[in-house]
Amino acid sequence: MGVKIFVNALLVLAIGVYFIPVENKKTREDIKDIPLVVFENPKMYTLSENTLSRVVNASHAVKYQNRDEMFNANIIIKNEKVKKDFLVDKIKSDLIINHGDILTFKGNVNYQRDYFINLDTSKLYYNTKDKIAYNDVAYKGNYYKSTVDGTDLYLDSVNSSMKSKNVHFEIDMKN
Numbered sequence: 001m002g003v004k005i006f007v008n009a010l011l012v013l014a015i016g017v018y019f020i021p022v023e024n025k026k027t028r029e030d031i032k033d034i035p036l037v038v039f040e041n042p043k044m045y046t047l048s049e050n051t052l053s054r055v056v057n058a059s060h061a062v063k064y065q066n067r068d069e070m071f072n073a074n075i076i077i078k079n080e081k082v083k084k085d086f087l088v089d090k091i092k093s094d095l096i097i098n099h100g101d102i103l104t105f106k107g108n109v110n111y112q113r114d115y116f117i118n119l120d121t122s123k124l125y126y127n128t129k130d131k132i133a134y135n136d137v138a139y140k141g142n143y144y145k146s147t148v149d150g151t152d153l154y155l156d157s158v159n160s161s162m163k164s165k166n167v168h169f170e171i172d173m174k175n
Helices: 002-018
Strands: 037-040 043-047 052-057 060-063 068-078 088-099 102-113 117-127 132-134 138-143 146-156 161-170
Touching: 088 117, 117 146
Parallel strands: none
Antiparallel strands: 037 060, 043 052, 052 068, 060 068, 068 088, 088 102, 102 117, 117 132, 117 138, 132 146, 138 146, 146 161
């Protein structure tokens, strides 16, 4: 008789525990940012309706859930406008982070437009949708044969305009 009461009590207790809600608490240690895919020496080509519009070369590329990272990479972006003021933009960097329409270039960034603009900086952002390059750090470069230094660069590829703060521009009078 005592065993029967004990077994029934365990059954009631098990049924009661079954209906108690349980929460899975995730800590920051449980959520790890692991790569989904890793590529060695990747090359990416972007085609538009008329031509090859962008070429990306890198030594390594890592795809995460919400971003892509490329190491020792360079990007060549061809001008698709009918009136061509320039042919290509070339951007080289130690690290490129692609997050949506924004490309973040970090470490030894070199921006070059054809033969007439060459800029060196430590960080640069490029909006692929609006074709605007900008940063908030110092840069040095050349415009044709003249030198330019400054901070807070804003370079609009569509309107061919350039803005900057704290600019020091030295014009080469021989050219």
